[in-house]
Amino acid sequence: MEEDIPALNLAGKVTLGELAARYGNPESDRAFQLNDYKDYLLNRYLEDVCS
Numbered sequence: 001m002e003e004d005i006p007a008l009n010l011a012g013k014v015t016l017g018e019l020a021a022r023y024g025n026p027e028s029d030r031a032f033q034l035n036d037y038k039d040y041l042l043n044r045y046l047e048d049v050c051s
Contacts, residue, residue, distance in 0.1 A: 007046055019045055 019041035032040065 010049055
């Protein structure tokens with residue numbers, strides 16, 4: 001069964017490079033696992049787009 005999930009549709013329309021350019025902070029000293037950082041950036045994007 002396929003579901004139409006708006007957040008997943010939005011996530012598929014943005015690249016990691018776009019997310020990093022928009023929400024990343026090159027001055028930050030935070031340490032993330034790569035997948036955690038991807039999730040963090042995507043969540044920031046979805047908060048902006050869906051609010």
